[in-house]
Amino acid sequence: MNPAPTDQAIGFTIPSRHARGRIVRLGPVLDAVLAAHAYPPPIERLLASALVLAALLGSTLKQADGQLTLQAQTENGVVKLLVADYKNGDLRGYVQFDADRLAELGPDPTLFGLFGKGYLAITFDQSVTGERYQGIVPLEGESLAAAAEHYFFQSEQIPSVITITTRHERGQGCLAGGMLLQHLPEGEVGRERLHVRHDHAEWEHVQALAVTLGKDELTDDALPLADIVWRLFHEEPEVRVTQPTPLAKGCRCDLDHIRDVIGRFPADERAHMADDDGVIGVDCAFCSRVFPIALDSFVTH
Structure with a gap:
């Protein structure tokens, strides 16, 4: 079976459920970014997750030349600084860390083990208006995805489901994928916004479907991204899928x-x-x- 296109993002909306989403898969782009650094496997997985998250969020920017920047930082953690950003489909990122302390954590350290009490800053720079918006939340949860969910709920009051997974097979390079699903921020006409309610049947429905997504599906390069949307939401009366956004490695040093x-x-x-x-x-x-x-x-x- 021919591999499905990688290094792209697609968007989708489910009008009847007042939900929207993004799905991203990275392959050669990820290999190109990681090849410049020779990081140990735990740091490669961390940066891969950050690049997927940057693509998920950055591809939602409506203004051309807008930029999305993720920065995770701590004073006393093993990882001092993690940066990933997105601009016009270009991704870049790097990690500063203490190699000796990292070796003491074993092959699969937790997010808390890497950062301790750190924070995640997400910055949106709008190129046309020149506006900048930044939200900062503690690095809580088991993953960057969990921390980003907390960001959207706290800073944007938008309940979200974020799933990110990475796969690194010897001799075959890296693959990483992710999905972002959100309740539409404008809410529903004539009804309260979701964040002021304790329950919401339509959101709970799509949320329950989203969590059935297998992590191996996100990194299955024989499975097109649009097919993942179909598998999850094919019983909905209407699902709108956007044209793919191509993604590339793009360091802007000159x-x-x-x-x-x-x-x-x-x-x-x-x-x-x-x-x-x-x-x-x-x-x-x-x-x-x-x-x-x-x-x-x-x-x-």
């Missing part, structure tokens, strides 16, 4: 931009940045590259 930024510093400060050979090395944490900028490349007047 040598000309870096040189322009360094050039704004006074000459004496640039000289202090340089090594003995007169070269300023600028690191990009996302792609693990060092950009060499020679001092004599700056024109002085």
Whole structure:
């Protein structure tokens, strides 16, 4: 059987249930991001989950050039910083962690084991209006998905179901997938919003269907994403599915931009940045590259 397309996201709505969702599957994009870092398996799984979550949330942006950024951070945890972002279908991310402390946790550490008492910040930057919205919640639950569910319920008052899974087979690369299902934020005409009610039959119905999704389905590269929607919700009177959004690895570091930024510093400060050979090395944490900028490349007047 030919593999289904990967590295894409699709959206769907269920009008009669006042619900909407996104499904994402990453393959080669994930391999490309991870190949730049040579992380140990627990950190690869963590970053893979973060990239799926970034794609799920970022692909909901309506404005072109808008950006979604996830940042998980702690002061005393094994993982100091986790960053993943999405812009125009491009994904990038990296992790800062203590390798010695990580080795003490074993092969399958918990989210609390990795972060301790950390927090998750989700930032939406709208390119057209220039508006920025950020929500911050504690890193609670067993996974990043659980923490994101808490974010939507607390910050957006939108009950959500988020499922993320990763699969890494030796010699076959990584696959990761995820699904986001939400009650429509505008609620229902003539009825109370869901967050002020203790029960809601329509949401409970789609929620019950969503939790039947097998994690192996999300990483089954022979199963198209639209077929997953069909399997879950084929008994509904209408399900609307969007065209796929392609996803790609996209680090936005640029040598000309870096040189322009360094050039704004006074000459004496640039000289202090340089090594003995007169070269300023600028690191990009996302792609693990060092950009060499020679001092004599700056024109002085």
